Amino acid sequence: METTSESSSPSSAGTAGSVKIELKGALAVIRLGSPEEKTSILTQQRIASLEQALDRIAAAPEVKGLVVIGPAITGFCGGADVAAIQTVTDPALGERLARQGQDVFAKLAALKCTTVAAISGACVGGGCELALCCDYRILLDSPETKIGLPEIKLGIVPGFGGTQRLPRLIGLPNALDIILGGKVVPAKKALRLGLADRLVGVSVERDKAATFAALESTAADVATGKLRIQRTPIALGHKLMTFTGLGRSLVQKRARAEVLKETKGHYPAPLRALDAAVQGLALGLGEGLKREARALGEMIVTPESKSLVHLYFLTESASKLGRPVAEHLEGISVGVVGGGVMGAGIASSCLAQGMPVIVVEPSAEARSKASTHIKNSLGKRRSLSDKDREECLERLRISDQLEELTGASVVVEAIVEDLETKRAVFERLGALTEPSAVLASNTSSLPITEIARAVSDPQRVVGMHFFNPVEKMPLVEVVRGGATSDMAALLTAALAGRLGKYPVIVEDVPGFLVNRILSPYIAEAAHLLAEGLPVERIDAAALDFGMPMGPVRLLDEVGLDVAAKVQQIMTESYGARMQAPDYLRRMVDAGRLGKKNGKGFYRHGDIPEQVADDVYTLLGLTVRDDQRPATEVLQERLVLPLVNEAVRCLDERVAGSPGKEAAGQIDLATVMGMGFAPFRGGILHYAESLGARTVAARLDSLAETYGPRFVPCDGIRARAAGNLSFYVAIE
Numbered sequence: 223m224e225t226t227s228e229s230s231s232p233s234s235a236g237t238a239g240s241v242k243i244e245l246k247g248a249l250a251v252i253r254l255g256s257p258e259e260k261t262s263i264l265t266q267q268r269i270a271s272l273e274q275a276l277d278r279i280a281a282a283p284e285v286k287g288l289v290v291i292g293p294a295i296t297g298f299c300g301g302a303d304v305a306a307i308q309t310v311t312d313p314a315l316g317e318r319l320a321r322q323g324q325d326v327f328a329k330l331a332a333l334k335c336t337t338v339a340a341i342s343g344a345c346v347g348g349g350c351e352l353a354l355c356c357d358y359r360i361l362l363d364s365p366e367t368k369i370g371l372p373e374i375k376l377g378i379v380p381g382f383g384g385t386q387r388l389p390r391l392i393g394l395p396n397a398l399d400i401i402l403g404g405k406v407v408p409a410k411k412a413l414r415l416g417l418a419d420r421l422v423g424v425s426v427e428r429d430k431a432a433t434f435a436a437l438e439s440t441a442a443d444v445a446t447g448k449l450r451i452q453r454t455p456i457a458l459g460h461k462l463m464t465f466t467g468l469g470r471s472l473v474q475k476r477a478r479a480e481v482l483k484e485t486k487g488h489y490p491a492p493l494r495a496l497d498a499a500v501q502g503l504a505l506g507l508g509e510g511l512k513r514e515a516r517a518l519g520e521m522i523v524t525p526e527s528k529s530l531v532h533l534y535f536l537t538e539s540a541s542k543l544g545r546p547v548a549e550h551l552e553g554i555s556v557g558v559v560g561g562g563v564m565g566a567g568i569a570s571s572c573l574a575q576g577m578p579v580i581v582v583e584p585s586a587e588a589r590s591k592a593s594t595h596i597k598n599s600l601g602k603r604r605s606l607s608d609k610d611r612e613e614c615l616e617r618l619r620i621s622d623q624l625e626e627l628t629g630a631s632v633v634v635e636a637i638v639e640d641l642e643t644k645r646a647v648f649e650r651l652g653a654l655t656e657p658s659a660v661l662a663s664n665t666s667s668l669p670i671t672e673i674a675r676a677v678s679d680p681q682r683v684v685g686m687h688f689f690n691p692v693e694k695m696p697l698v699e700v701v702r703g704g705a706t707s708d709m710a711a712l713l714t715a716a717l718a719g720r721l722g723k724y725p726v727i728v729e730d731v732p733g734f735l736v737n738r739i740l741s742p743y744i745a746e747a748a749h750l751l752a753e754g755l756p757v758e759r760i761d762a763a764a765l766d767f768g769m770p771m772g773p774v775r776l777l778d779e780v781g782l783d784v785a786a787k788v789q790q791i792m793t794e795s796y797g798a799r800m801q802a803p804d805y806l807r808r809m810v811d812a813g814r815l816g817k818k819n820g821k822g823f824y825r826h827g828d829i830p831e832q833v834a835d836d837v838y839t840l841l842g843l844t845v846r847d848d849q850r851p852a853t854e855v856l857q858e859r860l861v862l863p864l865v866n867e868a869v870r871c872l873d874e875r876v877a878g879s880p881g882k883e884a885a886g887q888i889d890l891a892t893v894m895g896m897g898f899a900p901f902r903g904g905i906l907h908y909a910e911s912l913g914a915r916t917v918a919a920r921l922d923s924l925a926e927t928y929g930p931r932f933v934p935c936d937g938i939r940a941r942a943a944g945n946l947s948f949y950v951a952i953e
């Protein structure tokens with residue numbers, strides 16, 4: 223006899239918090255949600271409902287097999303509710319929540335029948351930990367299927383048994399790779415690792431419903447013993463590294479060193495996860511689970527976790543920014559004008575997402591370079607198969623004729639940074655493309671409003687400011703010129719999102735958002751040099767604060783010629799607070815362009831790279847070797863001007879009306895565009911952690927000692943006076 227019922231806890235309303243259980247004789251099926259949900263989130267209610275379902279199965283001796291499946295083909299389970307993670311401020315509560323989840327999952331692991339997780343879409347975090355409690359895991363072999371433990375990326379550790387069960391299943395080294403890296407892996411890799419036991423192929427003849435049914439039926443066959451499958455055994459070497467004390471201590475030592483190298487000690491969660499995993503193997507599952515729960519409780523309340531969760535929500539909303547117009551991206555073709563470093567990067571990113579691209583580049587040499595760049599860049603994308611790469615290149619055309627872009631739906635211009643040359647190109651583009659085509663410029667310093675004047679309908683013109691290298695940098699500034707239409711801005715945001723980037727919509731001010739905020743930081747580095755501080759001390763102070771590289775090294779990376787030009791524009795636009803000794807110009811005049819020609823502040827090519835010892839003589843500087851000022855003062859001098867400029871941008875509406883949303887955009891832009899320490903949650907999140915009063919007092923003190931460039935802006939003063947947040951608008 224077949225029965226279907228909803229197993230919901232008394233407090234849950236509707237199906238949002240429940241799982242569905244079907245008993246079909248010897249086979250039971252637990253659906254983790256209802257199909258409309260698309261995936262399931264492990265809310266408190268859903269966990270309670272899962273417990274009821276498991277109790278029922280445990281009490282039904284006729285059940286010989288259980289299939290656990292997601293609500294729909296789109297997702298198995300996305301893990302815990304991230305919003306709930308954000309609200310926990312008591313470590314004891316965090317630990318208790320982890321124990322509750324672990325206890326329910328332990329009931330699944332303890333069932334006497336054969337249990338099989340049937341997985342399609344995302345199976346991450348708590349979802350993966352749930353699947354780890356089953357005897358087998360069957361995965362749909364589609365690009366959307368992903369399994370793993372990304373908790374570390376939220377500053378926490380897996381708390382429902384992941385640090386314990388994953389090493390036992392696939393061996394400690396591979397498990398640590400996933401846990402400490404916060405990784406999710408595709409189906410084929412999961413099979414290779416032994417995290418999946420069998421893949422179900424996707425056939426073109428089957429529709430989604432039939433594919434999902436095939437996944438369920440294979441899982442049912444395994445659960446009921448009709449289909450016997452073998453687990454991938456852990457390789458002998460990895461077994462020794464997992465199940466012997468000596469092996470584990472070697473792995474632990476190596477992993478610890480790698481974590482510290484990677485995080486520079488700024489992120490506590492990976493080390494706690496490592497300890498829980500290793501200790502659990504030594505002390506047994508029960509003790510390991512206890513330690514894992516304790517670690518979760520302690521990590522969930524850390525400022526690092528709160529910052530990372532804050533960023534998580536910002537990335538989620540940035541990804542949704544272009545959604546209202548996303549359907550307009552279907553079937554679009556992209557034109558890229560200029561096949562230099564940026565143009566080639568933009569073209570390869572669009573090709574990788576399946577779009578046809580025409581690159582227009584007048585120079586034959588540059589066309590050939592662009593073609594090589596695009597091939598290399600596609601070659602580095604691990605998500606693409608050789609066949610995918612071939613198809614990408616079939617969709618590419620490189621030409622010297624702008625007329626080829628007549629049919630393009632979006633054109634991104636990335637030619638030389640010269641207003642008149644850009645205007646000439648836009649004038650022609652305006653005339654030859656369809657009136658509905660969006661015309662975007664990747665300019666980093668020219669006003670979009672001025673470029674747009676060359677087009678008869680300037681509403682179509684927008685800034686689409688990528689960062690270098692395009693393939694790696696996750697931010698795109700969508701710049702609204704004076705006439706840019708909402709449609710053009712949103713479509714550009716949607717395109718950025720399709721390319722896997724986070725868009726922020728900003729106003730057309732010099733430097734836009736990121737370069738404007740960054741400028742006083744770069745200028746301060748020059749002031750420090752002028753005082754005789756060695757480059758190493760300046761860069762080390764920034765690294766120690768959590769920046770990915772110091773300001774002087776950043777200049778070398780960007781190119782000293784480009785940086786000198788930006789500095790000049792910023793000083794002309796914003797005056798004294800951006801002004802710095804003209805070392806950049808002097809370096810450029812001496813033929814030092816930074817990394818691109820191997821000669822900058824650093825000697826590139828050496829490993830590790832050393833500061834070029836003739837730099838100080840060239841700039842007429844005498845280096846001081848005392849330790850003054852203290853590192854904390856250096857950090858304040860570098861970082862508080864960033865805060866000052868960010869608050870100015872906030873109140874001048876560069877990222878929209880001041881308030882939570884605009885402040886969030888500024889946080890996201892600083893982390894994704896300049897690498898501002900993610901564990902500090904963005905520049906304004908950091909300022910908030912200090913409080914407006916402290917920020918104002920420190921800036922006042924710096925202004926007194928080092929000069930008026932540090933004077934806090936009105937927005938900081940007003941917030942300090944009222945003890946107000948940076949996330950609310952001030953009158």
Ligand code: NAI
Pocket residue numbers: 559560561562563564565582583584585588635636637638639640643647664665666667687688689690780
């Ligand atoms: P690039 O010098 O590598 O490439 C520019 C290319 O445009 C050259 O190949 C040149 O032959 C071509 N070109 C010149 N005039 C042209 C025309 N009328 N029609 C078609 N192609 C033409 O320069 P890069 O670095 O790629 O920069 C391009 C744009 O991107 C500039 O506006 C720059 O400000 C901006 N940008 C550059 C960044 C960087 O770090 N390089 C970062 C963000 C934006």
